[in-house]
Each structure stands twice: as C-alpha cells, then as structure tokens.
Amino acid sequence: MAAHLNRMLELTQAVAKNLFRSRIRERIGGAQEGPRMRPQEEDIVRDVLVRLQPSQCLEWGSGMSTLRFPALVPPETRWLSVEHDRRWAEVVRRANPRPNVATAFVPPDQPDWSGDGPDAAFRSYIAYPSSFGPFDFVLIDGRARASALRAAPDLLADGGVVILHDANRTEYMDACGGFPHQILFQDSRARTDRPSGGVWVGSLTRPLHTILDVALHQRIWHFYSGIGRPLA
Numbered sequence: 001m002a003a004h005l006n007r008m009l010e011l012t013q014a015v016a017k018n019l020f021r022s023r024i025r026e027r028i029g030g031a032q033e034g035p036r037m038r039p040q041e042e043d044i045v046r047d048v049l050v051r052l053q054p055s056q057c058l059e060w061g062s063g064m065s066t067l068r069f070p071a072l073v074p075p076e077t078r079w080l081s082v083e084h085d086r087r088w089a090e091v092v093r094r095a096n097p098r099p100n101v102a103t104a105f106v107p108p109d110q111p112d113w114s115g116d117g118p119d120a121a122f123r124s125y126i127a128y129p130s131s132f133g134p135f136d137f138v139l140i141d142g143r144a145r146a147s148a149l150r151a152a153p154d155l156l157a158d159g160g161v162v163i164l165h166d167a168n169r170t171e172y173m174d175a176c177g178g179f180p181h182q183i184l185f186q187d188s189r190a191r192t193d194r195p196s197g198g199v200w201v202g203s204l205t206r207p208l209h210t211i212l213d214v215a216l217h218q219r220i221w222h223f224y225s226g227i228g229r230p231l232a
Contacts, residue, residue: 054136061142
C-alpha cells in the first residue's frame with residue numbers, strides 16, 4: 001500500500017511540474033512559446049538531455065526546440081540544427097542567443113517534394129551532419145525522418161541517444177530496428193487519420209534506464225491518455 005501511494009505521489013508531482021513549465025507558464029505567464037510538443041513529450045527530451053549532458057548534439061528540423069533545449073546542456077556543448085527552409089532557418093538564427101548553437105540551411109535536392117519528404121529530395125539534408133560528428137544526442141524532428149533514423153547510427157558516439165518526435169506515425173518504425181535499446185511512447189493520436197506526436201528513444205549501446213525513468217514516463221503518458229487528456 002505504501003509503495004502504491006509513493007508511486008501516485010511521484011506521478012502527481014511529475015505531472016504538476018511538466019504542466020507548469022510546458023503549458024501554464026506559456027499560456028498565463030506570457031513566456032516564449034516552446035517546442036511544438038505536448039508536455040509529456042517535451043519532458044522526455046528534457047530528462048534525457050539533463051542526465052546525458054552531451055558534448056555534441058544534432059537536431060534535424062529547427063524551431064523553438066533549438067532555442068530552448070540547448071539551455072539544458074553545458075554552455076560549451078556544440079548544438080547543430082539542420083533546417084530545409086531558408087526563411088525559417090534565418091528566423092531561428094536571429095532568435096538564437098547562444099554562440100554554441102548553429103543553424104545550417106540545407107535546401108531540398110528536389111524542389112517538388114511533398115509530405116514528409118522522399119529520400120531523393122533530402123539526400124544533402126541527411127548527409128550534411130556527417131562531417132561534424134560523432135554526436136552524443138540526436139533529435140529527429142524535421143523532414144525525411146525515416147532517412148534520418150537510418151543515418152543516425154553512423155553519426156552516434158559511444159553511448160549516444162536518438163529521439164524521434166512524431167513517432168505516432170508508424171511508417172517510421174521499420175527504420176528503428178537497428179537499435180538494441182529502444183522504447184516507444186505512443187498515444188491515441190496514432191490511431192487518427194493524420195497521426196502526430198509520440199516519442200521514440202533509442203541507443204546502440206546505452207541502456208535507456210540510465211538516462212530516463214522509463215516507468216515514471218509510462219505512467220505520465222497513461223495519465224495524459226486518460227483523465228489528463230484535456231490538459232495535454
């Protein structure tokens with residue numbers, strides 16, 4: 001009974017914390033808008049970065065995550081963000097206050113691409129980071145995500161971790177098969193006509209429990225999939 005109460009208290013505290021920093025602070029306090037992630041998704045990225053403390057980070061797909069997440073790592077950590085949209089890359093560059101964060105504009109190889117982006121249209125975009133690695137942390141939240149997942153193992157340092165956002169899109173899962181250590185957080189959005197959200201975490205060599213309280217995050221996701229759905 002005591003163990004059950006302790007787990008409930010831990011879950012309540014975790015939910016209250018991520019609601020404050022990922023939603024209420026922005027909607028009421030007027031703080032800068034955060035990444036296009038739900039609170040339970042953003043907290044997984046946060047916890048991995050805080051525990052991992054990487055020295056080299058790669059992000060496919062620039063945005064508010066480029067401005068927020070580097071605050072969680074040491075100031076000497078190099079953070080490379082690769083963006084396919086020239087205008088948006090410039091917006092992120094102008095808003096970025098950190099000298100250790102770089103946003104690289106890499107245009108599509110084919111101008112008539114559609115959807116998530118086929119391999120042929122984003123070969124240069126996927127290949128660009130290869131001369132800057134290896135990376136301790138890779139966040140995939142841009143275009144051609146399946147291609148990025150397939151490229152990530154060759155870019156990882158020993159013990160490196162990869163996070164895929166929008167993992168509710170099951171077409172990406174075949175590209176995850178090469179990771180011995182992995183976990184998938186999905187919710188009801190995976191069963192909609194246009195899936196979005198969801199988080200996958202993987203590593204070639206690092207057991208994930210060393211950088212993520214998996215059981216706690218699973219309980220948090222269960223909360224948001226049930227009675228906490230209106231808060232997500």
